[in-house]
Amino acid sequence: MEKRGTEIEGRIVVIGVADRGPAQRAGLQTGDVVLEVAGAAPSDLATLFRRIWSLGHAGTEIPLRIERDGHSFDQRVTSSERHRFFKVPRMH
Numbered sequence: 001m002e003k004r005g006t007e008i009e010g011r012i013v014v015i016g017v018a019d020r021g022p023a024q025r026a027g028l029q030t031g032d033v034v035l036e037v038a039g040a041a042p043s044d045l046a047t048l049f050r051r052i053w054s055l056g057h058a059g060t061e062i063p064l065r066i067e068r069d070g071h072s073f074d075q076r077v078t079s080s081e082r083h084r085f086f087k088v089p090r091m092h
Contacts, residue, residue, distance in 0.1 A: 004016040004017055004018065004023070005048065007044055007045055011033050012034040012045060013032070013034075014028055014029065014031065014032040014033075014034070015030060016030055017030070021080070022077050022078055026075055026076065026078070027075065028075065028077065031068070032066050032067070032068050034048060034064060034066060035064075035065040035066065035067050035072060037051040037052055037055075037062065037064055038051060038055055038062065039063070055079075056079070057079075058079050059078060059079065060078070061076045061077070061078050062078070062079055063075075063076055064076070064077060
C-alpha cells in the first residue's frame with residue numbers, strides 16, 4: 001500500500017491511492033479502514049508500515065482486513081518498491 005493513509009480517531013484510514021499503484025490495483029478506495037495486516041491490528045501508521053515491510057520484499061502479497069461502508073472483508077495487496085511512487089525532481 002502506498003503511503004496514503006492517516007490516523008483518524010484511532011483508526012488507519014486510506015485517504016488516497018496512487019494511480020496504478022498496488023492499493024488501486026487491489027481495489028482499495030478512499031475511506032477504507034485498515035483493520036488488520038496479516039492478522040494483527042495496527043495501532044498507528046508506523047506499526048502498519050513496519051508490519052507490511054516485515055512480510056517480505058516487493059512482490060509479496062499482503063493480507064489485509066478492510067472495513068468499507070460498515071462491512072469488513074479480506075483483501076490482498078501485492079507490495080511494490082516504495083521509491084517507485086515518490087516524486088523526484090526532473091532535469092529540464
